[in-house]
Amino acid sequence: MSFVKVAGVISVMLIMGSNVFAKADSANVVQGEKQTVKENSLLFFMNPNGRPCQIQDEILQSAKATIDSLVNVQYIKTTISQDQAKFYKYGIRSIPLLIVIDKSGKEIKRFTPGIHEQEQLIADLKKL
Numbered sequence: 001m002s003f004v005k006v007a008g009v010i011s012v013m014l015i016m017g018s019n020v021f022a023k024a025d026s027a028n029v030v031q032g033e034k035q036t037v038k039e040n041s042l043l044f045f046m047n048p049n050g051r052p053c054q055i056q057d058e059i060l061q062s063a064k065a066t067i068d069s070l071v072n073v074q075y076i077k078t079t080i081s082q083d084q085a086k087f088y089k090y091g092i093r094s095i096p097l098l099i100v101i102d103k104s105g106k107e108i109k110r111f112t113p114g115i116h117e118q119e120q121l122i123a124d125l126k127k128l
Contacts, residue, residue, distance in 0.1 A: 040071045040103075040108060041071055041072040042067070043098065044075050045095050047078040052115055053095055059117070070126060071128075095113065097111065098121075
C-alpha cells in the first residue's frame with residue numbers, strides 16, 4: 001500500500017513540475033520578445049582558478065549592464081570538459097582571452113591575451 005502512495009505522490013510531482021516548466025518557458029518567450037537580439041557574442045576564455053582571469057571577470061562584472069547591452073557574454077572555462085573543443089577551435093594558447101564572434105561563429109575581433117581595462121574594452125566593443 002505504501003508503494004501506491006509514493007507512486008501517486010511522484011505522479012503528482014511530475015504533473016505539477018511539467019506545469020511549472022511550461023510556465024517558465026512561456027515567461028522566457030515573453031521576456032525574449034522585449035529584449036533586442038544582439039548580433040555578436042564576446043567569448044571569455046578563462047581559468048576560474050587563475051588570478052588574471054578572476055581580475056578580468058571582475059572587470060566584466062563591474063560593467064555588466066553596459067557590456068550586456070552590446071554583446072552576449074559567454075564564459076568558456078578550462079575547468080569544464082565540454083568547453084575544451086572551443087579552446088581548440090579558436091586556437092587558444094594564453095588566457096585570459098576575449099574574442100568577439102558573429103552569429104555564425106565567425107571571429108570579428110581577437111583581443112590580445114591578458115587583462116583589459118573596462119573603459120577600453122567598452123570603447124572597442126562599441127566600435128563593432
